[in-house]
Amino acid sequence: MKLLWHIEKKRGNFRPVLTYRVELDDWERELATPALRIASSIPEPVRSWQDHCYPGELERGDEPPTGCYPLEIPPHKGRFGSTSLRLPWRADNRYPEVEASFEALREAYETALAAARASEPMNERGSLRLSGASLRAAAPAILAARLLGDAGAAR
Incomplete structure (x- = not known):
């Protein structure tokens, strides 16, 4: 798995945008x-649909974020494009919870991957024949059918 992410913010009152992409290897x-x-700490x-945050409003005022974003890894058959999340505006442009959340996502995926790898492959084949006791019990009828079949073919 490769997890790529970056945060980009325009100058001014724009909120930063976190974009991430997960790429699964063939194996x-x-x-x-x-x-x-997983639930992140981001x-x-x-x-969050609003691309800007003016001074004194929303997170720059008295409305701090109330929830956190989920982060996800696609299933094995899924194609996964980039996901973009709008982050709260911060004067220092520091978002340490982003890296911590991606580390938590990686750890959760490694656990799921280990569980999948623990499921061993198998290729089982089998066959059964009648038991000896059943063959001995049926032998007179089998022999009679063969003899009658051979006698009919000899005519």
Whole structure:
């Protein structure tokens, strides 16, 4: 798995945008890994759809973020494009919870991957024949059918 992310912010009162992408390796896809979703510690600002935050409003005023974004890894068959999340405006442009959340996502995925790898492959075949006792009990009828069949064919 490769997890790529970056945060970009325009100058001014714009909120930063976190974009991340998860790419699964072929061997991970071959294990049929399920989709994985965790709750992160990355705060989702109030009105996260809004690309800006003016001074004294929302997180720059008296409305701090009330929830956190979920982060996810696609299932083995899924194609995964980039996901973008709008972060709360901060004067220092520091978001240490982003890296911590991606580390938590990686750890959760490694646990799921280990569980998938622990499911060993198998290829079992079998066959059964009648037991000796059943064959001995049926032998007179089998022999008679063969003899009658041979006698009919000899005519």
